[in-house]
Amino acid sequence: MKNGTCWLDEAGRPIQAHGGMITRFGKKWYWYGEDKGAPNALLPDGSVSRRVDVIGVSCYSSDDLHSWRREGLALAGQQAGYLAPENVCERPKVIYSVATGKYVMWFHCDRGDYTLASAGCAVADRPEGPFTLIRVLPPNRRDCRDMTLFEDPVSGGAYLIHSGDWNKTLYLSELDASRTEFTGKCVAILPEQEREAPAMCYQDGMYYLFTSGCTGWAPNPALYAASPRLDGVFRLIDNPCQGPRFRTTFDGQSACIFRDGERHYLLLDHWQPTHLRDSGYSILPLEIQNGALQVTWRDEF
Numbered sequence: 599m600k601n602g603t604c605w606l607d608e609a610g611r612p613i614q615a616h617g618g619m620i621t622r623f624g625k626k627w628y629w630y631g632e633d634k635g636a637p638n639a640l641l642p643d644g645s646v647s648r649r650v651d652v653i654g655v656s657c658y659s660s661d662d663l664h665s666w667r668r669e670g671l672a673l674a675g676q677q678a679g680y681l682a683p684e685n686v687c688e689r690p691k692v693i694y695s696v697a698t699g700k701y702v703m704w705f706h707c708d709r710g711d712y713t714l715a716s717a718g719c720a721v722a723d724r725p726e727g728p729f730t731l732i733r734v735l736p737p738n739r740r741d742c743r744d745m746t747l748f749e750d751p752v753s754g755g756a757y758l759i760h761s762g763d764w765n766k767t768l769y770l771s772e773l774d775a776s777r778t779e780f781t782g783k784c785v786a787i788l789p790e791q792e793r794e795a796p797a798m799c800y801q802d803g804m805y806y807l808f809t810s811g812c813t814g815w816a817p818n819p820a821l822y823a824a825s826p827r828l829d830g831v832f833r834l835i836d837n838p839c840q841g842p843r844f845r846t847t848f849d850g851q852s853a854c855i856f857r858d859g860e861r862h863y864l865l866l867d868h869w870q871p872t873h874l875r876d877s878g879y880s881i882l883p884l885e886i887q888n889g890a891l892q893v894t895w896r897d898e899f
């Protein structure tokens with residue numbers, strides 16, 4: 599697959615899984631993301647907006663991370679309510695709750711003007727869905743825009759990591775065993791740094807947090823932060839990108855980090871603001887050595 603381009607599914611249709619997450623359940627890979635498979639909405643004056651009306655969260659499955667089968671909409675948009683077309687449903691992530699046997703999806707749920715800034719939670723019996731929206735709330739009374747989920751391989755705990763305080767601070771909000779409720783533990787892990795698009799991983803005693811700056815769809819330099827404690831304050835270290843266009847994260851933005859065996863991989867979105875449905879993807883291996891993280895551009899995944 600050619601990095602930076604919009605990939606096709608098994609049926610030859612563009613993969614609509616933006617701002618997404620690749621994860622494994624059982625023997626299969628699943629890719630969830632924003633379905634933006636429609637033209638950008640038009641503004642009242644007839645010009646093109648920088649949004650696509652909510653369609654829902656799509657799900658794709660794969661045995662090998664290269665050939666993806668569309669499983670349909672895992673969480674479908676609705677005519678009214680939080681998932682109505684004029685709203686925002688971004689950065690969906692899914693984890694499994696051993697305690698309840700349910701698959702739990704969290705996503706950034708918002709109004710079209712981004713002033714609701716909440717987290718939406720939906721559950722399903724199967725990874726493909728259908729997911730049912732159970733609630734929308736500001737986690738621990740904080741606003742929530744860009745977000746991710748992280749399952750700590752050390753403690754087995756799960757966390758919603760979200761940009762709060764108008765994107766000024768990244769918070770870690772702990773989930774309970776059902777993965778649908780917060781325990782009340784909430785820590786500012788990256789205070790006052792204005793970072794978004796969080797993606798987390800763990801290796802050899804260190805947690806790494808990959809983020810972008812806050813410039814909307816426009817690419818900017820990535821930065822990574824690290825901490826030996828998940829609930830500590832992370833230290834911002836450097837731009838981990840190497841190669842052409844390293845200053846703009848290869849013209850991309852982090853969507854998630856996933857692990858295949860011993861390797862971690864970064865999934866990037868390459869946003870096309872005026873025709874979002876054509877936005878591309880990249881998957882790049884992360885190199886982690888002696889507490890330092892690097893990601894080098896490759897033309898192919």
Ligand code: GAL
Nearest residue numbers: 617688744794795813814815
């Ligand atoms: C970006 C964010 C995207 C989307 C976009 C809208 O900063 O990472 O998920 O919200 O802004 O402009």
